[in-house]
Amino acid sequence: MTRQPTGAEDGVAGAVAEARMPVSFRTIKAEILKRIHARVWLPGELIPGEEDLAREFGCARVTVNRALRELAEIGIIERKRRAGTRIAEHPLREARLEIPVVRVEVEARGAQYRFSILSRKRMDAPEPVRARLDLPADAEMLHVRCLHFADNRPWQFEDRWIHVAAVPEIAQESFDTLSPNEWLVKNAPFSEMEIGLSAVAADAEEAALLGLERGTPLFVFDRTTWLLDQPITHVRMLHPPGYRMVSRF
Amino acid sequence: MTRQPTGAEDGVAGAVAEARMPVSFRTIKAEILKRIHARVWLPGELIPGEEDLAREFGCARVTVNRALRELAEIGIIERKRRAGTRIAEHPLREARLEIPVVRVEVEARGAQYRFSILSRKRMDAPEPVRARLDLPADAEMLHVRCLHFADNRPWQFEDRWIHVAAVPEIAQESFDTLSPNEWLVKNAPFSEMEIGLSAVAADAEEAALLGLERGTPLFVFDRTTWLLDQPITHVRMLHPPGYRMVSRF
DNA sequence: AATTACGATATGTATGTACATAATTGTCAA
C-alpha cells in the first residue's frame, strides 16, 4: 500500500533539531486532575477548548479529546457540544462491580473450591420471588439450593429460582459437575440484571448451613436476570462474616 | 452517558458498495456483541485481528481499535499485545454502582436529610487505616465521625480518616453546612477509588449511635480514594438493617 | 414579542499514516 497523499511534512528537514517526545493522553489527564485539585479550575468552571489545550500541551486535538473523554466518562468533567467542557459540580461517580463466577472467585484467593447441591426440585415460587420476576403463580419454576465451599469451609449459600421456560435445557441438568451458578453463566446469556446488596441476620437454617450462630450478620447479594424482558433467574447469595466484595478503579 | 443514535445502522452485510457511510465504532461494538451472543465466537476464542476486522467492516483500523478497546474496558473481551483479542472466558459481567452523596440518596427517597458531627479531631490513624492508605505513622490525619439521618432516624454512621496533606483546605472546615462527605466530593477530586462491601455485627458504640441492639447486622460500605497515587481519604459507612444498595442495568 | 432560521463554534468521530510497545516465536549458542 504505502500511499502518501499528503507527503507534506515540509519544513521538517532543516528546522527541527530536538525530537519532541509525544505528549500522552495520560499526561494530559494527570495535568487536568492536578489543576482541578490545585483549584486552578473550580467546580462548575468552563475550561479551555480542546483546540486551546492542544496548543498549550503541544499535541494534537485528538489527544486532548481522548484525555477529556475519559475524564468525562468517570464523571470528573462534563462536556456539551457547543457549550464546552466544565469541571463537574457534583462528581457523582459510579463504581464498577465485577461479578465473577463463585468458583473463580474462590480459586482466585488460592483456596480450593467445592460445592454441594442441597436440593433441587420443581415447585411454585413464593410470592416475593414471583413478584420480583414478574411471573404468574403457575409458572414452572426450579428451586435449587447450593452450598459453595472454599477449602472446605462454607463460603456462600446460594438459594436460586429458575424460570424453566426461559432455560428449558436446565430440566436435564443435574449440576454434578457445574454449579448452577456456573451453568447459567455459561448457558443462559442475559441482557438485563438487577443486583441488591444488603446485610441480614442469619436465621436458624442459614446459620446451620453455614456453621454459624443464629443471628450472625450475613452479607447478602441478590441478583435477578432477564433476557429481553423474559425473566431467567433470581438468586440470593449469603456470605458469612469476613466476606468482602471489592472493586477498584 | 453520551449516547446518540447515530442514525447509521446500515445493513452492513455486504451489498453496500458505493457511497459508503462511515462505519461507526458503535456499529462495530454492536456487531461484535451480536456475534458473541449468537455464539459465532465462543468464550475463550480468538477473534480476527484489528486489521482483518477493519477490512471486513470497511473502516480504518483505529475505528476497530476504539470499538474493541471499549469492549475490553467492560470486560467483554480480553486483549494482549502480541497474542490478539479473545472473547472473555467468564463473561464476568459488571454492575455499575452509582455512588451518590448521602444527602442526595436520602432526599431521593423523599425523606428529610440531616446530619450531625460526632467528633472531629487530628490524631494518628490506627494501623489498618494507615496500611490501607499506605501512609507513614506520622502522617497528619483528621478523623471525623458523622451521623446521617433520614427523617430523624439514623441512616448512616460515617467514620472517616482524611489525609490532611492531600487536602490542606480541610483544616479550616468545620462541616457545619456541608457534611464531610459532601465537602470532599465537592473539593477533593480523586482519580482512583477502592470500595468494599461487607456485613458486620454492630459493636456497642455503633449500636448506641444507630439506636440498635448490639450485634445487629450492619451493612458496611467502605471507600478509599486517591488522586494520582496520593491517598486522600478512607471512610467506613455503616447502615442499619433494611438498607439495600441497588443497581440495575 | 414570540418563533423560526441560520451561522458560529466546540465537541464527536472517521481516516490514513507512522511509530511505540509488549509478547510470542524462532534461532542459535552455551
Add this chain to the structure above:
DNA sequence: TTGACAATTATGTACATACATATCGTAATT
C-alpha cells in the same frame, strides 16, 4: 536442554486532517 536474543506481530497511541453534529446566540420572520 536451556537460556539469551532477535525477529515477528498484534495491539497501543500520536498526528494531521476532514467532516459530522449538537447547541447557543442572533438575526430574520411571523
